[in-house]
Amino acid sequence: MIRRDFNKNWEYGISKSDVNTLLSGTSVDMQKINLPHDAMLYSERRPDSVLGPDCAFFIPESYDYIKSFFAPKDWKNKVIYLEFEGAYMNAYVFVNNVYADHHPYGYSNFYVKIDDLLRYDSENTIRVTLKYPKQPNTRWYSGAGLYRNVKLILGNTLHIGIDGVKITTPDIEKDSAVIAISTEIEHDGKSHQEGWLLSTIKDSSGKKVGEESTKFSIGSNEKIKVQQRIYLKNPSLWDIESPILYTCESKILIEEKVIDECINTFGIRKLQLDNLHGLRINGKTVKLKGGCIHHDNGLLGAATFEDAEERRIRLLKNAGYNAIRSSHNPMSKAMLNACDKLGMLVVDEFADSWTHGKVENDYASYFPDWWEQDIELMVNKDFNHPCVIMYSIGNEIPETGSPYSSIWSRRLAEKIRSIDNTRFITCGINVMFSILTNVDEISFSIGDLNTIQDKSFQTMNEVDTLMSLIVKHPITGKAIEETCGVLDIVGYNYAAERYDIDHKDFPNRIFVGSETTISDLDVNWELVKNREYVIGDFCWTAWDYLGEAGIGRIVYEGDEDAFLRAEYPWIAAYCSDFDLVGYRRPISYWREIVWGKSNHQPYIAVQNPKYYGKKQIMGRWTDSISSWTWPGYEGKKIVVEVYSDAEEIELCINNRSLGKKLVKDEFKKFYCKWDTTYEPGIIEAIAYAKGKEVGRYCLKTAGEPKLRVTKESNILRSGSNDLCFINIELVDKNGILNTSCDRLIHLCVEGPAIIQGSGSANPRTEERYYETSHKTFYGRMLAILRATDEKGMARLIVASDGLNEVIVEIPVI
Numbered sequence: 121m122i123r124r125d126f127n128k129n130w131e132y133g134i135s136k137s138d139v140n141t142l143l144s145g146t147s148v149d150m151q152k153i154n155l156p157h158d159a160m161l162y163s164e165r166r167p168d169s170v171l172g173p174d175c176a177f178f179i180p181e182s183y184d185y186i187k188s189f190f191a192p193k194d195w196k197n198k199v200i201y202l203e204f205e206g207a208y209m210n211a212y213v214f215v216n217n218v219y220a221d222h223h224p225y226g227y228s229n230f231y232v233k234i235d236d237l238l239r240y241d242s243e244n245t246i247r248v249t250l251k252y253p254k255q256p257n258t259r260w261y262s263g264a265g266l267y268r269n270v271k272l273i274l275g276n277t278l279h280i281g282i283d284g285v286k287i288t289t290p291d292i293e294k295d296s297a298v299i300a301i302s303t304e305i306e307h308d309g310k311s312h313q314e315g316w317l318l319s320t321i322k323d324s325s326g327k328k329v330g331e332e333s334t335k336f337s338i339g340s341n342e343k344i345k346v347q348q349r350i351y352l353k354n355p356s357l358w359d360i361e362s363p364i365l366y367t368c369e370s371k372i373l374i375e376e377k378v379i380d381e382c383i384n385t386f387g388i389r390k391l392q393l394d395n396l397h398g399l400r401i402n403g404k405t406v407k408l409k410g411g412c413i414h415h416d417n418g419l420l421g422a423a424t425f426e427d428a429e430e431r432r433i434r435l436l437k438n439a440g441y442n443a444i445r446s447s448h449n450p451m452s453k454a455m456l457n458a459c460d461k462l463g464m465l466v467v468d469e470f471a472d473s474w475t476h477g478k479v480e481n482d483y484a485s486y487f488p489d490w491w492e493q494d495i496e497l498m499v500n501k502d503f504n505h506p507c508v509i510m511y512s513i514g515n516e517i518p519e520t521g522s523p524y525s526s527i528w529s530r531r532l533a534e535k536i537r538s539i540d541n542t543r544f545i546t547c548g549i550n551v552m553f554s555i556l557t558n559v560d561e562i563s564f565s566i567g568d569l570n571t572i573q574d575k576s577f578q579t580m581n582e583v584d585t586l587m588s589l590i591v592k593h594p595i596t597g598k599a600i601e602e603t604c605g606v607l608d609i610v611g612y613n614y615a616a617e618r619y620d621i622d623h624k625d626f627p628n629r630i631f632v633g634s635e636t637t638i639s640d641l642d643v644n645w646e647l648v649k650n651r652e653y654v655i656g657d658f659c660w661t662a663w664d665y666l667g668e669a670g671i672g673r674i675v676y677e678g679d680e681d682a683f684l685r686a687e688y689p690w691i692a693a694y695c696s697d698f699d700l701v702g703y704r705r706p707i708s709y710w711r712e713i714v715w716g717k718s719n720h721q722p723y724i725a726v727q728n729p730k731y732y733g734k735k736q737i738m739g740r741w742t743d744s745i746s747s748w749t750w751p752g753y754e755g756k757k758i759v760v761e762v763y764s765d766a767e768e769i770e771l772c773i774n775n776r777s778l779g780k781k782l783v784k785d786e787f788k789k790f791y792c793k794w795d796t797t798y799e800p801g802i803i804e805a806i807a808y809a810k811g812k813e814v815g816r817y818c819l820k821t822a823g824e825p826k827l828r829v830t831k832e833s834n835i836l837r838s839g840s841n842d843l844c845f846i847n848i849e850l851v852d853k854n855g856i857l858n859t860s861c862d863r864l865i866h867l868c869v870e871g872p873a874i875i876q877g878s879g880s881a882n883p884r885t886e887e888r889y890y891e892t893s894h895k896t897f898y899g900r901m902l903a904i905l906r907a908t909d910e911k912g913m914a915r916l917i918v919a920s921d922g923l924n925e926v927i928v929e930i931p932v933i
Contacts (some may be wrong), residue, residue: 130185184248184275255480318373406849518556521603638697672695724819832847833930879894
């Protein structure tokens with residue numbers, strides 16, 4: 121089956137569900153676009169949005185996507201599918217105004233067979249209606265529309281089934297490996313057929329290293345599976361340090377003529393799990409340095425571009441991460457490909473709800489009828505990706521603690537195992553959700569009945585206090601016992617205290633921190649390092665995301681209402697290592713130190729002197745940034761933070777020593793701070809171990825700003841999904857970032873490119889990412905260019921009143 125790009129020349133508009141629209145196949149005010157496309161990103165934002173802060177105050181709509189294309193006469197005897205890698209949500213597909221299929225889940229890929237509905241040697245129309253009428257249906261920013269790739273899949277009546285090649289590596293030795301290939305072959309024709317399945321293995325350089333040809337017979341309208349084993353000598357193994365990939369070329373031949381073919385990439389790697397060594401990959405114990413990520417790409421909204429997904433993984437890998445957990449839905453194909461390529465381990469998660477919804481119209485409305493099909497789609501999508509080591513059956517599911525509903529845990533786990541028994545199964549268990557049916561009994565025993573029964577928590581601090589009481593309660597362990605028993609790895613959200621409690625009663629259980637507070641790594645990583653039965657930790661979150669607006673913001677006493685979510689115009693969660701456009705925040709550097717990657721180099725961050733002396737009542741970290749530029753605060757008190765794994769830190773301002781401090785558990789481990797007075801110049805931290813200097817770090821006050829513009833790509837391919845990320849910064853003549861004088865930046869593009877998105881990481885803004893003027897945030901912003909179908913030289917002109925103009929050129933080939 122040949123996959124063809126089907127992203128070009130669509131139109132979209134707000135859906136008009138009336139008879140005239142159905143007859144004409146068009147909506148009013150249609151706009152021409154290329155996919156992937158997030159329609160919600162272009163919709164209105166208002167404080168009175170029914171979705172509120174969860175979906176960043178966007179106003180939801182239903183949308184129509186329409187594409188016309190010519191079906192040649194020679195397609196008439198072909199098998200033809202459309203693949204939608206992601207359509208949010210409740211997609212209805214029509215071919216020439218005839219209903220073809222329906223798929224409710226907005227996060228899984230799905231296939232629609234369309235050959236019977238096409239007009240051959242003629243124009244055809246595809247219309248996809250995304251029904252988004254019932255609100256709310258999500259707890260975060262979902263995006264809307266055809267936000268991932270669409271492919272046209274074309275094959276002969278005798279063909280390899282879609283997702284029909286499944287590759288495993290059951291035996292691996294130093295000098296050999298067994299490649300087991302199961303290939304599903306389908307015959308939609310009327311006659312009996314005989315043929316050969318030729319499977320060829322090629323290494324990363326394209327050299328053929330193994331091959332097997334197997335004869336088969338197949339009847340009319342029949343499906344068969346052909347099993348093959350290929351033995352490789354001296355295999356190169358896939359792991360996080362050297363993610364080496366092979367390809368498997370599968371061909372159906374009849375009388376030496378190729379009838380169908382497909383190519384799959386895979387990696388040769390061995391997974392093992394036990395309570396003595398923990399998780400092993402290729403015989404080596406691996407501790408998961410993990411982070412949770414949402415599916416959106418910040419300024420691009422939910423639109424999934426290969427370069428955007430790869431950029432996220434590359435930056436996370438460089439910051440010390442080796443694993444990510446998709447939150448809380450199946451991961452895109454583009455992200456899986458990036459993780460395969462760069463060596464990032466993946467926990468792919470199925471859903472955020474089962475039979476009990478968390479908001480009125482979420483996936484629970486469809487789960488009872490669709491769960492099996494959606495599980496199959498997720499596992500088939502993941503099967504050949506070596507990066508995937510775990511499937512998560514759900515996130516914070518109330519049914520996991522019910523004596524009646526926990527049967528769903530077993531059903532989902534066994535369904536996955538029936539398709540793929542080569543990976544491990546977990547679940548993100550939040551015990552506070554799991555014990556909702558036992559809430560009265562637990563609350564009575566801990567003496568806080570009114571607080572728990574109310575269940576309307578105002579601040580994260582209230583939630584944390586309550587959870588700490590529930591996590592260790594004996595009733596909690598009994599409530600989740602059945603669900604834990606069906607998992608290979610017990611995933612705990614915010615319940616690290618249960619590791620040792622459970623280990624005493626269930627010494628064979630393996631645990632992972634499937635979701636943990638971002639600032640608790642110093643405590644959690646000690647548990648991971650010192651317990652073989654705890655294999656890793658996934659922080660919330662590794663990368664900032666749209667929606668759940670303001671849950672990570674810093675709030676000071678008397679500053680504003682400390683509600684769990686923020687008011688309009690907050691747009692992002694702001695609870696992450698990386699901000700919305702990919703810049704590392706100070707906590708990311710602290711995390712590297714905790715993981716032991718810093719080589720004793722300290723790091724300086726400075727709290728905003730505006731709030732000096734005020735009590736912080738919300739926020740997982742402080743409001744610090746790595747800057748020594750605070751005009752207007754000369755001679756005023758300021759707090760300087762230093763992160764280090766050294767024994768002592770000496771702090772100097774303008775070569776004047778403020779003395780040494782032991783690095784001890786003052787606020788967090790690997791952390792110390794100074795209350796001092798701000799004066800412009802140079803601030804430097806010097807790290808000592810056993811009395812000797814082992815590292816130093818300095819910040820300098822920035823002078824008058826100018827524009828510095830740098831591009832991350834050197835070329836773009838015309839008509840592709842390629843993106844060029846362009847960083848725009850305010851720096852002084854010495855290249856020092858000026859974080860204190862944000863400016864309005866104007867963008868203009870010339871030549872064969874468009875601005876796909878632009879803006880800053882500001883989590884509280886009314887700016888729209890499709891606009892071309894944005895104010896910097898702490899001296900930075902980002903522009904993202906995408907090539908058009910033409911070739912030539914694209915130019916991005918960056919300007920700001922009173923600053924130098926910069927022109928960046930990107931060849932489009």
